Amino acid sequence: MSQSVERALRVLPALARGPAGLGEVADVLGVHKSTALRLLRTLRAHGFVYRQPDGRYRLGAALFALAAEAVEHLDVREIARPHLAELNRLTGHTVHLAVHQDDEVVYVDKVDSRYPVRVYSRIGRPVPLTVAAVAKVLLADLPAAEREALAARLDYPRHTARSTPDAAAFLRELALVREQGWAVDLGGHEESLNCVGAPVRGPDGRAVAALSLSAPDRAAEADALLALLPLVRRTADTIGREYSASGDGHRDDPEQEGAP
Template identity: 40%
Template sequence: MSQSIERAIEVLMLLGGGAQTPAEVARRLDVHRSTALRIMDVLFEQRLLRKLPDGRYGIGPGILSLAHRAQDQFDLAQLAHPKLLKLNALRDQTVHLAELQHDEIFYVDKIEPRRSIRLTSRIGQAVCLHTASVAKSILAFLPSKARDAMLDGYVFDKHTPTTLSSRRALERELQLVRERGWATDDGEREDYVASIGAPIRDVDGNVVAAVSVIELKAIHDLKSMESLMLDALLETADAISRELGWTGAPVIR
């Protein structure tokens, strides 16, 4: 990449955090003021920057127009699918992608295993909030008001001996998820499967989705799942988050 293109990208990234003068940009990029001004003027001519009355430059309407026109290219399931396939290929396990949509969580993609029993979950189906690792991965990081709205009047059906059967028990579990960065399902909906899930963040750092891997306990129990797949799961969640614009630090166990 030529140096001028690199500098232009650096200017856009810098001004994305707030308007600045050419002198401030030059200082931040360690270049001469005339160099910074020349780059900024070119970006201004293309409407990628705008000039403010006080002499500062900020992000221009061309960026907003470009982002609006490209919005359809940021469909979560479309962006994530190749990464889900790669995760599935590691050990031929079921992979789920779930997305927060208003006050519900739905499966939006699923990769089936080739060798083991296929699960009954399906794309478009609502996720069980108090059992699924993808649901816990999302609920744990929601603002308390949003979580309260989703769980108000929620019925904690007891599916298996390990099912969390109360709001208090779920909140304790969600606190653990926040502390370590991922969630589990130890046979809480179907007692013969185990699952681990990880949150996916958008450009603002908000958790908007989650990815999980699921396996028959007869093949791998929860402890084995964490040992064998957790690192790959966290890497996948981080990669999808970065496709959505997240630039924060990845979760490291």
């Protein structure tokens, strides 16, 4: 990978945590200020970085526009949208759609609860891999070797007393999710928040996305949410059938064109 590209990829997540001065950016990169300044000027010229009046740098509007456009062009999101809205209408609870990208599971769509107490989440934001129902659904679908390698390199923060404690426990849970075809987060990320999730499968049977229904205890306790699991699974299956029938799951990989 180009050294400049690698440095840019290190700057952007650093600025995502908040504005930073030139010296802070140079420290993150481990380079002289003049080198950091050249990189920031290039990113700024393309709109990916903005220089504030106080001299600090933050992420620019072009980056957000690019992310939003990428999300808009995820075909499974477009197909899923009316079904997410219908599931929300039937249950009143928050509905999420997520996809797996590299070592992250990211929300790509959301329909908010109609109740006053809502689930806090944002489209485009990664989910906590070791506790979120959508993450368990998608990671359980990985081949065994990939699951084991991922589990070994993850951290296991104790969000609550019910958070997954270590890699061995995580692998056991993923094995169960793989066998039963659905996942839960019952207070693993937040004490009072429960969630059930199911896979959206493509034409080859692999999970292309995950659907979840979430609610705080004040809106629906764990048993009440689990009772809605069949509806969640039916919705995910419907999205998967429409996605597979649309032909999106059969698109050729451009890198394979011309391959024998």
